[in-house]
Amino acid sequence: MGSLLGGGPVAVLLLSLSFFVCSGVVDAWRPWPSQLHNNSSSKGKGKGEGGGGGGGGGDLEFGGSKKYEGSSDLVELRYHMGPVMTSNITVHIIWYGRWEAPEKRIIRGFIRSLSSSNVPSPSLAEWWSTVRLYTDQTGANISRAVVLGHEKNDRRCSRGTSLTRLSVQSIIKGAITASTKPLPIEPRDGLYLVLTAPHVRMQDFCGQVCGFHYFTFPSVVGYTLPYAWIGNSAKQCPGVCAYPFAVPAYMPGLKPLVPPNGNVGVDGMISVIAHEMAELSTNPLVNAWYAGQDPCFPTEIADLCEGIYGTGGGGSYTGQLSLDHRTGATYNLNGERRRFLVQWVWNPVLNYCFGPNALDK
Numbered sequence: 001m002g003s004l005l006g007g008g009p010v011a012v013l014l015l016s017l018s019f020f021v022c023s024g025v026v027d028a029w030r031p032w033p034s035q036l037h038n039n040s041s042s043k044g045k046g047k048g049e050g051g052g053g054g055g056g057g058g059d060l061e062f063g064g065s066k067k068y069e070g071s072s073d074l075v076e077l078r079y080h081m082g083p084v085m086t087s088n089i090t091v092h093i094i095w096y097g098r099w100e101a102p103e104k105r106i107i108r109g110f111i112r113s114l115s116s117s118n119v120p121s122p123s124l125a126e127w128w129s130t131v132r133l134y135t136d137q138t139g140a141n142i143s144r145a146v147v148l149g150h151e152k153n154d155r156r157c158s159r160g161t162s163l164t165r166l167s168v169q170s171i172i173k174g175a176i177t178a179s180t181k182p183l184p185i186e187p188r189d190g191l192y193l194v195l196t197a198p199h200v201r202m203q204d205f206c207g208q209v210c211g212f213h214y215f216t217f218p219s220v221v222g223y224t225l226p227y228a229w230i231g232n233s234a235k236q237c238p239g240v241c242a243y244p245f246a247v248p249a250y251m252p253g254l255k256p257l258v259p260p261n262g263n264v265g266v267d268g269m270i271s272v273i274a275h276e277m278a279e280l281s282t283n284p285l286v287n288a289w290y291a292g293q294d295p296c297f298p299t300e301i302a303d304l305c306e307g308i309y310g311t312g313g314g315g316s317y318t319g320q321l322s323l324d325h326r327t328g329a330t331y332n333l334n335g336e337r338r339r340f341l342v343q344w345v346w347n348p349v350l351n352y353c354f355g356p357n358a359l360d361k
């Protein structure tokens with residue numbers, strides 16, 4: 001998710017003009033509210049197959065070229081010499097606001113599944129193996145191991161319920177300096193997730209971002225720690241950030257899919273968490289893997305494939321997914337005792353968006 005606006009955090013960026021100038025025909029898609037008024041300008045960049053959002057309706061206003069999953073010779077993803085996360089990645093979570101135990105279990109289950117090898121294909125660990133194709137200057141790959149680290153509850157919202165991008169850093173500072181059970185300080189292997197509950201507002205949430213990643217400033221936090229923020233959109237904009245488990249009002253006739261873990265907000269967050277973790281690992285200090293000429297506006301490995309979850313995906317069409325006939329839920333990947341819907345990421349060897357559920361491997 002890549003924009004670096006005025007030194008601010010890297011954001012999930014929508015399709016703006018400079019995006020196209022930078023990276024050519026890429027089909028990242030989310031039903032951002034801005035598409036409401038100028039939907040005609042979306043024509044031609046969406047590439048729906050028209051078959052419907054994973055079983056839902058057609059591609060409505062976003063019909064397009066039927067290009068294949070973002071495949072493009074024009075995407076110039078490059079390595080900019082910075083570090084990537086090559087040693088065991090430890091994920092530390094800050095639960096901001098009120099989180100229920102079953103919700104936490106879904107997210108923990110997702111993180112554990114990233115390096116769980118005894119799960120039937122297509123698995124989350126296989127999905128992570130695409131992320132592992134990225135290397136640093138020494139040729140070291142992204143770590144296979146992703147482990148759940150420590151957790152901290154900020155149930156009472158220490159920084160209030162209307163956050164700015166910068167205030168996320170203060171939340172992290174609070175968690176690593178807490179008098180009881182502070183989070184460990186691990187600039188090299190630690191990956192810090194700040195997850196906000198449905199009532200918590202965040203600058204640009206819903207209009208421009210569903211999550212973002214960046215690193216903390218020593219001047220604010222005392223250390224340089226790679227982190228991501230992801231919001232639960234259930235109350236504020238499920239049709240945008242939890243799409244396709246909810247659909248925006250401006251796409252009437254498109255039926256929301258049933259979420260695999262029974263929670264629209266949390267199941268919707270999973271793909272955004274996956275997106276941010278893929279980008280954090282390959283671009284933790286925003287000087288490693290990204291496309292585009294402008295380092296202030298990087299397009300990263302998950303930005304390139306936003307909205308694509310299966311073969312044929314593009315525009316509002318998710319691509320070919322799997323249906324659990326017992327529950328009616330839609331998913332694309334297996335995890336430990338759970339299933340998830342997770343977007344694809346850019347494969348640097350194949351040069352297109354890829355996931356282990358591809359039908360034409």
Ligand SMILES: *[C@@H]1O[C@H](CO)[C@@H](O)[C@H](O)[C@H]1NC(C)=O
Pocket residue numbers: 015016017034035037038041
């Ligand atoms: C769509 O319109 C909004 C304002 O209504 C604007 O900010 C945005 O850049 C436009 N997007 C495109 C792709 O033209």
Ligand SMILES: *[C@@H]1O[C@H](CO)[C@@H](O)[C@H](O)[C@H]1NC(C)=O
Pocket residue numbers: 036037039040061250
């Ligand atoms: C854009 O969206 C509006 C509202 O959904 C719809 O009425 C209009 O037909 C759309 N325009 C185009 C060109 O698709």
Ligand SMILES: *[C@@H]1O[C@H](CO)[C@@H](O)[C@H](O)[C@H]1NC(C)=O
Pocket residue numbers: 129132133134135141348349
């Ligand atoms: C490491 O990355 C290289 C370059 O993409 C790739 O050829 C190799 O298969 C990767 N190794 C693993 C273990 O993923």
Ligand SMILES: *[C@@H]1O[C@H](CO)[C@@H](O)[C@H](O)[C@H]1NC(C)=O
Pocket residue numbers: 088145
């Ligand atoms: C990394 O994780 C693997 C297994 O997941 C473990 O065997 C290894 O000891 C870990 N390495 C370090 C340096 O912690």
